[in-house]
Amino acid sequence: MEHILLVEDDKAIVMGLTYSLEQEGYQVTVREDCPSALKVLEEKTFDLCLLDLTLPGGSGYDLCRRVKELGDTPVIFLTAMDDEVNVVMGLDMGADDYITKPFRVRELISRIRSVLRRARRGGENSHQLTIGSLLVNTQEARVWRQGEEVFLTALEYRLLLTFLNHPGQVLTRSQLLEGIWDVAGDFVNDNTLTVYIKRLREKLEDNPQTPRIIKTVRGVGYKLERGAKA
Template identity: 35%
Template sequence: MLVIEDDDRIRLALLLALEEEGFEADGAGTAEEGLRRQRRSPADVVIVDLMLPGLDGFDAIRELRRTDDVPVLVVSARDATQDIVTALEAGADDYVVKPVPILELVARLRALRRRAAAPASTAAAWTFGELAIRPEAGEVTLADRPVALTRTEFRLLCELAENAGRVLSRRQLLQQVWEYEIGDERLVDVHVGRLRQKIEPDPRRPRHLVTVRGMGYKLSG
């Protein structure tokens, strides 16, 4: 596990708390240092602050996402909706606001690890027009062209595909994809928006991943 946090006291406290909970954790004081460490010795989860010297947390996530689908958890004092949405759109899997109780942080980290390790589905394949999903191979194609998804995006798409034609509420998706009984539903909305950018010929007029007003989302042909 890698913690990218510029405040020495917070970084050390996080590292000690995580080690007490049984995690192997390493720390970096800047995004640049963290990215170098991740390239040299990849962690299975990255925790990143947003307010960093030099390259900020948003750009650090974008840089990570160019080559790495490691689960990313943002831990930041910034609680504005736009900051949360921007971080998730950059490619973060989850976002919590400081100060966060260590037990909540540990629960989210363990859920991230489980999701990363578990298969998205045991189904052979689904097809929705030109959109093809092959869970066992971890592949998605649109008109026979590969679609690059993060692990969370892939799990979300597979959950919707397994329930094709059925409306799933944001809460149901939080429970099934993020494994949270209670959580911020913006996680779902932003990830749905990112999926549409990748799997819809025209994301502004989605044909497959549609919103059912007042109810949630569904995937159909």
């Protein structure tokens, strides 16, 4: 049974998340402030940490820093701050993912599963995902194409990560919107999704007019080709 540390001071969120995670078969340890979380990190080993950014006695950044000093336990941030600076700062510190409140529990559980799958692969490459000539370092939130770094916005990066977490799988527009909705909230709708797909293709594809990485599946959605070449 995988053991998750949940550090959150909102009792309603704690109750709902603990119940949902336990129903999914996870063991959950809860702490509500930074000092007690730091203490339990010294005493126990966890498979994943869910860390609120704003906590009594410190911050999720403090906890993430200590988690990464102790090993390579995956970290997902729970945050009410959806601006790009805070997102990138957390990823730069080694966080594996983040989700913005209010979030959908099923989406968080999906992300937990994805992060744990990557962690189970082990080794220093567990944060490196490749597809064709693309290299994505999820620990640093950086992307390279044919050896040159590609600069993506937070929403473009989230969209790419959603595809990378489901290689070869056809994703409906609704599924993609669920994967990125927390970055821009109500500003992301079905029409703007088309715009972001177009922007992502322009940055990643050799010929965006005939995409070979992010393919359109007419009448259904999109998919990331497993063996794509940019």
